[in-house]
Amino acid sequence: MSKPPHSHFDTSALPREHQFAAWRDAVNVLFDTRSAAPRSHGFRASVNAYLCGEAGLGMISAQAQHYDRSRSKLGRDGIDVYVLQYYLEGSCAQRDGASGTATRPGDLFIVDAAQPLATSTSDSRFLSLVVPRRLLAPQLRSPDELSMRLLRGDAPMVSLLRDHLCALYRTAGQLSAAEAQAVIPGTLQLAAAAINCEVTEANATAVKESLFASICRHIQQNLADLSLTPExxxxxxxxxxxxxxxLxxxxGGFFNYVRLQRLRQCHAILADRSQTHRSVAEIAQTYGFSDASNFARAYRRASGMSPRETxxxxxxxxAATLPFVQHKDWRTWVMQMR
Incomplete structure (x- = not known):
C-alpha cells in the first residue's frame, strides 16, 4: 500500500550559524523572511508535511520572524495557492495591521499567494494547509478578498475545520495515498463553509460528517465523565x-453510541495484562455501569464473551490483541438497509 508522500525538515541538526539560512532557503518557495533575533543566536524551525492528493498539510514550528511576499516576487514565481494557517501556539499579524488583529491560539490566518503579504510572527507552531487556487476558489464567495484575513477560532465552522485538519494530520501517515487523496474534496468543502461563514447545499454533507467526527472524538476523550449528556x-x-x-x-442513537464506546473501553482495559490489578467491578463503575449483572449482560451482548472470560x-x-466484536442490534441493521 503506497503512502502519501512525506517530508521532514529541521534546522536543529545544523550549526547555529547556518540554521536561519537553511530555513530562509526552504521557505523562499513562497516567502522572503527575516529573523526577529540575531542570526548568531541560531534559529529553530521544523516542518513535518504530507502531500494528500494535490494539497499539502504540515505542522510548522519556528522562532519569531517577518514574512514578506512582494509584488515582484509574485511576478517572478507565479505561484497561485491559498495557505490556511491554524496558529496553535504563538501568533501572527499583519505588520501594518491595526492593534488587536493578531491571531490567538486556534485562530485561522489565510494567505493568498496571489496577493502581497507582510506579516510578523512570534515563536509559533501552526498547522498549514496549502491548496491550489483552482481547487478552492470556485467554492468561495469572494476568492480574491482573503489576503491576510483572520478568522477567530471560536467560530463554530472555524473550530470544526481546525479539528478536522488536526485529525487528518495525526492520521495522514497511516492512510494510503488513495485514502489521503479521497479525503481532500470533503476537506475543501468544509474549508469553504468556514471561510464563507455559511453552510450551503454543496458543502452540507462534508460539514455534517466533520461535525459527527468531532463529536465522536469528544465523546471518546470523555468516556469516564459520567455527566456526559446530549444537552x-x-x-x-x-x-x-x-x-x-x-447525527x-x-x-442506534446517542445513548447507544456512548454506551458501546464505554463497553469498548472496558474491553480494552480487561484485555490489557498490565491492568489485571483492577477489578471488573471497578472498571465497570468507572464507565458508568454500577450494576454488575447489567454490565455483564451488556458486555456479553457487545463482545461475545463475559468480562471474566476476557x-x-x-x-x-x-487477550492483548483480542478484537471487540460488536453485535449491533436490529435497529442498526434496519437503518443500514438501503
Missing amino acids: GVAVQFGVSRATLYR FERE RMLALEGR
Missing part, C-alpha cells in the same frame, strides 16, 4: 439536541 455535548458544539440526535441515528485470556497472555 452538554449539544452546547459544546453549538447544535440543537435534535440535530445531535439526527447519531445511524449508530480477564482470564488477559492473564494467560492471549
Whole structure:
C-alpha cells in the first residue's frame, strides 16, 4: 500500500550559524523572511508535511520572524495557492495591521499567494494547509478578498475545520495515498463553509460528517465523565439536541453510541495484562455501569464473551490483541438497509 508522500525538515541538526539560512532557503518557495533575533543566536524551525492528493498539510514550528511576499516576487514565481494557517501556539499579524488583529491560539490566518503579504510572527507552531487556487476558489464567495484575513477560532465552522485538519494530520501517515487523496474534496468543502461563514447545499454533507467526527472524538476523550449528556455535548458544539440526535441515528442513537464506546473501553482495559490489578467491578463503575449483572449482560451482548472470560485470556497472555466484536442490534441493521 503506497503512502502519501512525506517530508521532514529541521534546522536543529545544523550549526547555529547556518540554521536561519537553511530555513530562509526552504521557505523562499513562497516567502522572503527575516529573523526577529540575531542570526548568531541560531534559529529553530521544523516542518513535518504530507502531500494528500494535490494539497499539502504540515505542522510548522519556528522562532519569531517577518514574512514578506512582494509584488515582484509574485511576478517572478507565479505561484497561485491559498495557505490556511491554524496558529496553535504563538501568533501572527499583519505588520501594518491595526492593534488587536493578531491571531490567538486556534485562530485561522489565510494567505493568498496571489496577493502581497507582510506579516510578523512570534515563536509559533501552526498547522498549514496549502491548496491550489483552482481547487478552492470556485467554492468561495469572494476568492480574491482573503489576503491576510483572520478568522477567530471560536467560530463554530472555524473550530470544526481546525479539528478536522488536526485529525487528518495525526492520521495522514497511516492512510494510503488513495485514502489521503479521497479525503481532500470533503476537506475543501468544509474549508469553504468556514471561510464563507455559511453552510450551503454543496458543502452540507462534508460539514455534517466533520461535525459527527468531532463529536465522536469528544465523546471518546470523555468516556469516564459520567455527566456526559446530549444537552452538554449539544452546547459544546453549538447544535440543537435534535440535530445531535439526527447525527447519531445511524449508530442506534446517542445513548447507544456512548454506551458501546464505554463497553469498548472496558474491553480494552480487561484485555490489557498490565491492568489485571483492577477489578471488573471497578472498571465497570468507572464507565458508568454500577450494576454488575447489567454490565455483564451488556458486555456479553457487545463482545461475545463475559468480562471474566476476557480477564482470564488477559492473564494467560492471549487477550492483548483480542478484537471487540460488536453485535449491533436490529435497529442498526434496519437503518443500514438501503
